[in-house]
Amino acid sequence: MRRPLIGLTAYAQQVQYGSNDLMAGMLPMTYVRAVHATGGRAVLITPDDPNTDVLESLDGIVFSGGGDVDPAYWGAPRHPETEVDPARDEAELLLMRGALDLGLPILGVCRGMQVMAVVGGGTLHQHLPDVIGHERHRAAAGTDPLAADASAYGRHDVVVQPGSRAHDLLGSRLTVNSFHHQAVDDPGAFRPVGWCPDDRVIEIIEHPERSFALGVQWHPERTPDLRVFAALAEAAADRAGLRPAAVAA
Amino acid sequence: MRPIIGITTYVVPATFGVWHDLPAALLPCDYVTAVREAGGRAVLLPPDDQDADVLARLDGLVLAGGPDLEPGRYGAASEPLTESHPERDAGEFALARRALAMDLPVLGVCRGMQLLTVAAGGRLDQHLPDLVGHEKHRPAPGVYGELVARFAPGSRIEALMGDDRTVHCYHHQGVADPGTLTVTGWADDGTPEAVEDPDHRFVLGVQWHPEVVRDRRVFGALVAAASRAAP
Numbered sequence: 044m045r046r047p048l049i050g051l052t053a054y055a056q057q058v059q060y061g062s063n064d065l066m067a068g069m070l071p072m073t074y075v076r077a078v079h080a081t082g083g084r085a086v087l088i089t090p091d092d093p094n095t096d097v098l099e100s101l102d103g104i105v106f107s108g109g110g111d112v113d114p115a116y117w118g119a120p121r122h123p124e125t126e127v128d129p130a131r132d133e134a135e136l137l138l139m140r141g142a143l144d145l146g147l148p149i150l151g152v153c154r155g156m157q158v159m160a161v162v163g164g165g166t167l168h169q170h171l172p173d174v175i176g177h178e179r180h181r182a183a184a185g186t187d188p189l190a191a192d193a194s195a196y197g198r199h200d201v202v203v204q205p206g207s208r209a210h211d212l213l214g215s216r217l218t219v220n221s222f223h224h225q226a227v228d229d230p231g232a233f234r235p236v237g238w239c240p241d242d243r244v245i246e247i248i249e250h251p252e253r254s255f256a257l258g259v260q261w262h263p264e265r266t267p268d269l270r271v272f273a274a275l276a277e278a279a280a281d282r283a284g285l286r287p288a289a290v291a292a
Numbered sequence: 293m294r295p296i297i298g299i300t301t302y303v304v305p306a307t308f309g310v311w312h313d314l315p316a317a318l319l320p321c322d323y324v325t326a327v328r329e330a331g332g333r334a335v336l337l338p339p340d341d342q343d344a345d346v347l348a349r350l351d352g353l354v355l356a357g358g359p360d361l362e363p364g365r366y367g368a369a370s371e372p373l374t375e376s377h378p379e380r381d382a383g384e385f386a387l388a389r390r391a392l393a394m395d396l397p398v399l400g401v402c403r404g405m406q407l408l409t410v411a412a413g414g415r416l417d418q419h420l421p422d423l424v425g426h427e428k429h430r431p432a433p434g435v436y437g438e439l440v441a442r443f444a445p446g447s448r449i450e451a452l453m454g455d456d457r458t459v460h461c462y463h464h465q466g467v468a469d470p471g472t473l474t475v476t477g478w479a480d481d482g483t484p485e486a487v488e489d490p491d492h493r494f495v496l497g498v499q500w501h502p503e504v505v506r507d508r509r510v511f512g513a514l515v516a517a518a519s520r521a522a523p
Contacts, residue, residue: 069316
């Protein structure tokens, strides 16, 4: 039995490794391991071939973390702290529209959730500290905010709306890591169903009609709590007529 | 819909943006560009040793360049200059074997050619300069060696390359014994530069890096074979 094939959007940028310094398509292995640990098979979709035909081969798709979405996509001028990657925006906005049209199961992580909101006709806060007056949604560089001895930066609770699909999946409250300086302002066609209780920043969105279109503002792939990846794999397996290994009898 | 070509990736500690030495699945953009310009749609295949089931959704496979194969794969002990990556080996041998069994079109580049060879029962020389007495196949870190290969008359690679036989190399190991494959290209010093399997529809290994010049002859042939394979 084959596993559901899960596409992961990836970076294409200048990268250094060993004695090399070159343009590469790339994604942290944490995403790949999260997909493989939850019964899927990961393939990376790089932004240097903007086209939706690849979606026909996939059973589900993850929109990964990364830089900021160009505010021109929702008609706003650019904030000085906003750093965009036009090639990635073009490719991912196309893929997001295509995936929604096809009814492909979608998980948006951090930037991926923000791409969802923008494609859904929504808007983003371009620099959260300007809005909420603190930096606690952004972990200190190189730290793991969920470590026992971490500071309060980059770690907070999320409260989940009862009756939502996210609530079925995650329960009413959880603690998450946090690596972002932008956030969803207006989720457009999506429904906000989870918030940081301290400042009401939107942490989870879901689509009211699509079978599985979930966005989370944190980085579950960097934690042992892979419930959203498992739910994506299950939705992808259902759509493809497969049963994921995780729930096989 | 264009044929989907899966390309295996490196896994390395990568430094980019705010991140330093973050383990990442990574592939030089040249490969994706070469596949796209040849008319295919590339997806990247990070290592996975659980199953080669992904091949059911692909029309062709590229085994990419990278570190040395674990010499135990061909019954040898590791020599001092051999640097292997067992996690990649496990996933890529599974992909190569299944692709051959399915008769899926396969292109092996550099390490990928060596992997095809070892999967076919062959063996590698672990440090070519010891054998050939020069460094022309890898002149310096990050510098490709340029050489003119010769090809076996009537071979697939001879037909593809035509009169322009200049290739770009970057390797320190080489094929010692091609196993059940046929060597169809050589450097002046006798180093095998191409292998083929005439018993399959498209199995081609090249010791050089056709992606750095987006060589449409080589990638075009793979994409054409993958198009015929597509259901």
